[in-house]
Amino acid sequence: MLHQTSLVAVAIFATFVLGVLGLSFFLGRKGQSAAGYYAAHGQIHWFVNGIAFAGDYLSAASFLGICGMIAFSGYDGFLYSIGFLAGWVVALFVIAEPIKALGKFTFADALDSRFNSRGIKLAVAISTLVVSIFYLIPQMVGAGSLIKPLLGLPHEAGVILVGVTVTLIVVTAGMVSTTWVQFIKGSLLVFFCGVLTVLILGRGLAVNASRTGTENLAPQVRTVRPDGTVLVDGVTQSRDHDLRPVGTILRLPERFGDARSTGPLGPLEYLSALEDSTIVTWAAKKHVDADGAHTTFTPVERRGTDLLTPGGSFKGLTSGKLADRLDFASLMLALFCGTASLPHILIRYYTVKDAAAARKSTVVGIAAIGVFYVLTLYLGLGAMTSGALDPTDTNMAAPLLAKTFSNTLFAIISAIAFTTVLGTVSGLIMAGSGAVAHDLVENVCGVQMTDHEKIRCGKLAAVGLGIVAMALGILFRNFNVSFLVGWAFNIAASANLPSLVMLLFWPRTTRQGIVAAVSAGMLSSLAWILLSADTFEKVYGLPREMALTPFSQPGLVTIPLGFLVLVVVSLLTPAPSPRR
Amino acid sequence: MAASGKRDGPPQAGGDAAASPLGLCLFGVYVLLYAGFMALVLVRPDLLALRPFGGVNLAIVYGMGLIASAFVLAVTYMLLRSGR
Incomplete structure (x- = not known):
């Protein structure tokens, strides 16, 4: 869909981005040593760090991806x-305090704390880079999605704008500015999502809530011709002839009689009324011929009760095939195990002063993140029935929902979403630059650097990572961001969690075991993803049937594999010396 | 609540590198809750359509319950650890 740019939206957006940059430059003075640049001197207050955890974690996938998935597929996004x-439960109860006690700047410090092994540093640094890059892709894709309706610029412009801004944030002040950007972003995100939820409940549910009046339920066809021209229903796309926004309620529950609107509803009433309503969602079907790539959007009448139970997006839950069920179980295992293995989350434990502060900040993070995730259900369902969805872009559900209330709210939500991307990307680039400068250059290659040189090396690495992130953000533009994040969680959980857990709980763990487990977990999950049906279909454009793995999500196989490799290799190698 | 830059040396690693037994117990409780949810989704999804609580189905109640229980367990852990 083509979106109209509003001056207010541009002004609010510019204020947010300039404010974040100004804060970064102001805080730049505090990152003058390596300890300041990589770990904010370990002096961030636990409450600030807890909200910054939320800022770090509530990425484009959480906000744009989940809301979009709920809006288009229902409960499965939830x-x-x-x-x-x-x-986060794994992070709090198993990882938080030990990792604070073991490490200094990076995740590799913690895994290598008992061994002083170049092999561990190398393996973990590479795994940190791989996970960070996989996590960066969806953030950049989200940025590109946002910039189109907000500023009227192409996807590539959004990706480059985020890349340049984030690189500036990271190179100006490192972890101090990154922390405060995440604190502000986390606070704003949870607050304004709360505001949006109150507005959704206040509006209640309405039949044919389309902004264009009574919804036209005729199918729509979007064609991209070989020369790049876009047609809508056979006519060149323009502001006057565009795809219609979609997503409405066809019938309200009988208890509301002939009313076309429920009026304000409580949180439980809203869910209950939606469950008894009939909703129109739109299915997309693609085919390619000599005239170009055609996507046909067809309305589907669905019962609320079907949309509010699992199975809308994860076909495996309803197909009855074992492989499909295993695919879903594998994803949920990766999400459970992945959080505590994400490098940009783990390094945040080094920004507080001690284990107690690490624990308290995790609890604050869980509170903020938990509230946000409850709100995602209302935001997604509100978008599903708002009559404002862009059928071509699942990632824009939440901002377009905000637009149904006011252009100003749309601008604020979009700007916050953009800041969300900034915060998460800056955390990832911090983790990646630490892996390059501290782990690879200093510890693996043995390059002796002064404090100043360490910072300069980290900043150069940040610039390089920023460029890689921009290129990948453009390449993967058509993916749902939650789907992409699933890959990052799988790789993180497979590569990092087995070593981390075994190091804490099994004294027989050896350095060879850790190197082997990190390498095996990372390579096997990466290979599995590259050979999976989803990648064959969505990346290579090949039939799913050609895929070489039985299901797409690797975690169910590669996480246990990481543990197994660690145990076997540790048992085959000399036991480590007793700890002093 | 400020990030001060007073200390120039690197933050020091140290302290107890073992997870707390209390934390592991609470972790076990949550794993059981999560596994129960996953079992329902994978094996008996029909049960999740039941609406035992104020017209809201079990899928939503259990899902929100998991989020709420993570918070309750986290606060419990923080309070008990602080008291020791």
Whole structure:
């Protein structure tokens, strides 16, 4: 769909981005040593760090991806919310305090704390880079999606704008500015999502809530011709002839009689009324011929009760095939195990002063993130029935929902979403630059650097990562961001969690075991993803049937594999010396 | 609540590198709750359509319950650890 740019939206957006950059430059003075640049001197207050955890974690996938998935597929998007939050339980109860006690700057420091092994540093640094890059892709894709309706610029412009801004944030002040950007972003995100939810409940549910009046339920066809021209129903796309926004209620529950609107509803009433309503969602079907690539959008009448139970998106839950069920179980396992293995989350434990502060900040993070994930259900369902969805872009559901209330709210929500991307990307680039400068250059290659040189090396690495992120954000533009994040969680959980857990709980763990487990987990999950049906279909454009793996999500196989490899290799190698 | 830059040395690693037994117990409780949910989704999804609570189905109640229980367990852990 083509979106009209509003001056107010541009002004609010510019204020947010300039404010974030100004804060970064102001805080730049505090990152003058390596300890300041990589770990904010370990002096961030636990409450600030807790909200910054939320800022770090509530990425484009959480906000744009989950809301979009709920809006288009119903309850299955909420399964991501449940899985994402569950991962924090692992972080709090198993990882938080030990990792604070073991490490200094990076995740590799913690895994290598007992061994002083170059092999561990190398393997973990590479795994940190791979996970960070996989997590960066969806953030950049989200940025590109946002910039189109907000500023009227192409996807590539959004990706480049985020890349340049984030690189500036990271190179100006490192972890201090990154923390405060995430604190502000986390606070604003939860607050304004709360505001949006109150507005959704206040509006209640209405029949044919389309902004264009009574919804036209005729199918729509979008064609991209070989020369790049876009047609809608056979006519060149323009502002006067565009795809219609979709997503409405066809019938309200009988208890509302002939009323076309329920009026304000309570949180439980809203869910109950929606469950008894009939809703129109739109299915997309693609085919390619000599005239170009055609996508036909067809309305589907669905019962609310079907949309509010699992199975809308994860076909495996209803197909009856074992492989499909295993695919879903694998994703949920990866979400559960992945959080506590994400490098940009783990390094945040080094920004507080001690284990107690690490624990308290995790609890604050869980509270903020938990509230947000409950709100995602209302935001997604509100978008589903708002009559404002862009059928070509699942990632824009939440901002377009805000637009049904006012252009100003749309601008604020879009700007916050953009800041969301900024915060998460800056955390990822911090983790990646630490892996390159501290782990690879200094510890693996043995390059002796002064404090100043360490910072300069980290900043150069940040610039390089920023460029890679921009290129990938453009390449993967047509993916749902939650789906992409699932890959990052799988790789993180497979590569990092087995070593981390075994190091804490099994004294027989050896350095060879850790190197082997990290390498095996990372390579096997990466290979599995590259050979999976989803990648064959969505990346290579090949039939799903050609895929070489039985299901797409690797975690169910590759996480246990990481543990197995660690145990076997550790038992085959000399036991580590007793700890002093 | 400020990030001060007073200390120039690197943050020091140290302290107890073992997870707390209390934390592991609470973790076990949550794993059971999560596994129960996953079992329902995978094996008996029909049960999740039941509406035992104020017209809201079990899928939503259990899902929100998992989010709420993570918070309750986290606060419990923080309070008990602080008291020791």
